[in-house]
Amino acid sequence: MPDDRPRPRHACQRAELFHYRDRRGHEVDFVLEEDGIVRAVEVKSGRTVTGDQLRQLEYLASLVEEVGLEPESVLVYGGAERRRSRGVELVPWSEVSELGPRPA
16 A cells, blocks of 8 residues: 655655864854754754854854854754745744755
8 A cells, every 4th residue: 555645845855964063162053964064953942042152053054154054054043934044044932843955
């Protein structure tokens, strides 16, 4: 019997998942690498976003670019508005299920 249940956009796709922390104190909660794209995801409970939270993602993006890979930065937070700030995609908790791989 065929399985016609809906599947998430990212079903059956593999990605490597890491946590990033260096000796200088830079830290990002989740780092996913797939097909030459490195997506850094920081998760915060607050409703507002600070420059320091963005700096962690910006720092990792600069390292990723230095080695010739494509960075993506996402900050999941307790706010209500999905937007971009300083190259970082800000995603409310209510929309986290919509995160998936980039369309081919």
